Amino acid sequence: MKPREISVTVNAKHYRSEVPPRLTLLDYLREVLGLTGTHAGCEHGVCGACSVIFDGQPIRSCLMFAIQADGHEVETVEGLAGADGGLSPLQDAFWEAHALQCGYCTPGMLMASHALLRANPDPTEDEIKEAIGGNLCRCTGYQQIVEAVRLAAKRMREADPEAGPEGNKDRVDE
Amino acid sequence: MKAAAFDYIRAGDLAEVCRALDDGGPDCKIIAGGQTLVPMMAMRLARPSILIDINAVGELQGIGGDETSLVIKACTRQAAAERSPEVRAKAPLLAKALRFVGHPQTRNRGTVGGSIANADPVAEIPLVALTLDAGLVAESAGGARNIGISGFFHGLMETSLAADECLTEVRFPVWNGGGIVGTGFREVSIRAGDFAIVAAAVQLALDENGVCKRAAVALGGVAPTPLRIEATAEALLSSDLDAKTVGEAARLAAHEIDPVADVHASAEYRRRTARVMVERAILEARDEALGRVAKP
Amino acid sequence: MSSEAPEGRRFRYVSRKRRTKEDRRFIAGQGRFVADISLPGMKHVALVTSPHPAARIEAIRTEEALKIEGVLAVITGEELARATDPLMSGLNLPDVRRFPLAVDRARYAGEWVAAVVADSRYIAEDGAELVEVDYDPLPFVVDAEEAMNEDAPAVHPAHGTNVLYQRKFVYGAVDDDFAAADHRLAFRACWGRSSTVPIETFGVLAEWHPGTGILDVWASIQMPKYPEQIARALRLDANCVRVHYDVDVGGSYGVKRGIKHTVLVGYLARKLGCPVRLIEDRLENMTGGDAHGPERIFDVEAAFNGDGEIRSLRIRALDNVGAYAGRAPLQLAKPIGAIVGPYRINSVEYEAISVTTNKTVQEAVRGFGQSPTNFAIETAVDKIARALDLDRVEIRKRNFIRKDEFPYTIPSGSEYDSGDYLTVQDKVLDLADFPALLARRDALRAEGTLAGIGISSCLEPSGGNAAFEPLFNPANETTTWMESCVTKIDLAGTVTSIMATASAGQGHETLVATVTAEELERDPDGIRVVRSDSLASLPSNSPVASRMAIMLGGAASGAAKILKRKLIDIAAHNLQLPADRLVYEGGNVAVRDDPGKKLAWDELVEIAHRKYHQMPLGMEPGLQASYVWEVPKGGELPDADGRVRMYPCYSFEAHIPLIEIDRDTGQVKILEYFIGHDCGTMINPDIVHGMVYGGIAHGIGAALYEIFAYNEDGQLLTGTFMDYLLPSVHEIPDIKMVDHSTPSPLTSMGQKGTGEGGYLGAPAAVASAVNDALAPLGLELDALPMRPGDIEALLRTKSG
Ligand code: FES
């Protein structure tokens, strides 16, 4: 089928592209925009490696076609860091807690937890597990990931005790 | 694992959906949340020639209704329904079941109507719709049509929706005909968040003495479609839901079904856990209702 | 906080909490995985696969596929086999030939039959759908025991039998020990076919440069002698293949061995004159990726005394290796190096049988056969305890090799380097507050819950020396699995180390930087570690066999020590003092008795790089050193009885989970999980802990959830992530871990391996817990995975 023009906002940047209708959002991000931080693990909606934030909500980018994102907003792991390249508190906590090994599931884990902390700055352990329950990691056994999310939440609350949902956009430097 | 080529129509309103369905012929397919359809397309088990995207159709989204029914428009996200106080108040069984549907990320995209139209025999939403005897509305170029849920599920992932019809809304009747309502939802799966091997949904209404006045029981995963278990529901009526009655009623459920085996469970396992899930769901519903009775 | 090395050495960087080097790029989404690499003009591959478990390939018609715009080529097994040599096998099996694409005959459902090359993966899949293959279905066999029958369909008719390897090893006076023992028992235990299933599938990209005659390869690889194997199959000189090791690998744990993928893509890149990339999709990965794990039936007999002393074991291990041999049959050999586990068992008989069937090909899986073997040994120990009505902890303590017995040579000839099993066991019992844990289990039981505590105490042989190769294949006289490191100090005084293998999350850059920093007493954060390519580097045997902390760590230490020596010699020359009167501290060299008199790092570097006139006579200018290390205690061939020194170092782990079983559904819930772990000196504790947690999660998967299941039509039923069930965060409990360090006397800093840790004992521990829960009912279950339906069916046999 012939390519169709779409315009998508990714990490606050606007893109116009021609895409065949069957191109998944995942492949669009990776192959067309070169944003290879988002990964493919199964391409059938189970592993969560492809998680991105779509109009503010975490979703699986392998389960959408790019053409469906026309006029919408996407956030990916590349957008987590500050403009200066500084890591977000969540990214920094992942590093501190060694919440990864091979790093393949990590962008998905980060996006799922980022969305969680934005909506819920003080999640319980169960809420953390629920948020990443659809993201598979084969390396870590999840322990250090849960710890990292908890650590990030704590640090973000300490940095900005007033922060409610959507509150804290601060970055930390390395 | 890439879908076969297709053409894409993003419908702006319902009329456009119907028109597209009318023009599109038998190979066109509606995409709502896509959480089942897209993997099927990726594996090329589904290969629509035209995909009609209804995500931008405002008329197909929203939660409303009145005292007698909760109306959920077909393209309402599962996550929105899960968060809705209205759903919790009017269809608590649905609210309960939604937490078992996939994962937060799939619920953010997946829709209530999509799940029903997809008619997976182990999916939670069709099961609840059947339990509560939901009414469905479908629309085509020829107009709207009401469909009773009892005649909706035809077979494995097959429904009475015509190729040119779009499911537009689901009406869950509110049980307010007296009595205290309790709900129970149980499923057995190998991992959390997986499709159930067997799922049981129960809604009960008790009078102030704890006697069962009304009961609805259904099972998923035991037949090509979700199944209402009338014998069990009947056995509960007029009883005070003592353990023995509940146990007996649940046992009846095991006799009503003829499940098949797959890689995750034998037919016998399904039959036996169906009894267990029904029993637990009844007890959960009973205890929830009794908790309400006790409250001043 | 610092820990002690064997000689009581205090560490500055080793064993301390430090952020890893690798994580920084991954959390920013800047990992560089093979699917992230695109080259101009790159083409994509999709596979045509056999729907039959066994069939003759009568004809392949490609015209329709080639008509699609964007489809470049379709190649078949016949074409590829003409142009390439068969892939190497771990055994000497000239009649079990294997090519990337099936030739004449397909031997399992999902086997690759043809490959389509196109402008995009989408179009390649369109093409693959249109390739028409005429098959003539043949009889097939998927069950290992059936495959051994005389009249079973032959998977490789030319080989004459489905048995690829069979040998009985008798280590010590087994018959005598059995005759003398007070008691004997026998049982069968089955390890189901699962694997490591990384979240990244295997991928490879190749580009051929006619001008230089070099084939460049980027791959998500973890494979010893990978470049040589590709070159050989492609009939190229080995120095025509350049494998780039700076590719991040999205998990492997053993299985990323894509030789067949690489040979295919290398051939295509040469033939078509353009870069060609194959990224398996999940279906290709699960069915035709040749990455399944061991599937093993153990028949075990144990001889023991009334006091619990285990005298002898007879183990028969029958492994279903799938349709081709590869390296997988050797997974029966490696466990010989720890065949008595951590126990003083006087003699062992071990019969290894590798059988080919019409199933997907097996590949190396974390532990290389050790985890199934540990499961069999631990099951035996539990059964003996139960038979004697002896506590399961107590029987282990009675049989453990004692701390003062090391080095300890086991009957099969391997020498355990060091260990303190009793202490580690005690530590984990403390951590778990074992009496309280027992009380909790009993309280649960009193409420009617089926609750159980698991006990397993297992070894992780580490450091790998490939001795299993000559053991199973005398034609292969490999007795070294060396590893190398190059380190240089540049003119500006910064330090760079070069390693020669790709990494899949094991933290090798952190390892090398930490070890180099420790030796040179320089800040690890300032040390750069790069992963070279196969032409520019010294030999490596890749991160298999839980060997990198030992081998790469040892090589990095060795290179750094040479540099340190050189710095001291330069200082000695310039200070005109003998080296033994100088001290090296933080990179500066000072006079021991006159610390004010010294040469600083920068000055020494300056001399080495610019001032040849100030260098000791004959010393090489610059500051660079390479070090290639042979596996400690390697270098020996097996004796005639198959006694061989296998791995050098032995880590130890003691697991204690508490579980409950839903009586009605058979679902297992893990309530608590404790582990005591000893891998000697930990280079980076976060990395060690992460490996162990992850290994336990993987082991829980193998114990409870994961199975490549086949139906009687020979079809794989669990080829997607919807059916092959990796544990999610909901299935993995909070794991509590206690460390212990019994340094290895054989390694640079006392370190042992840990990459397989957790996985080597978790399946045994979970199985032990399930059986403890079942024991009050008089039931036993000795087959993994223990899925709800299996447990429930067993429970029904009691309650009707
Ligand atoms: S790649 Fe999207 S869920 Fe696995």
Ligand code: FES
């Ligand atoms: S870090 Fe490797 S899969 Fe999660």
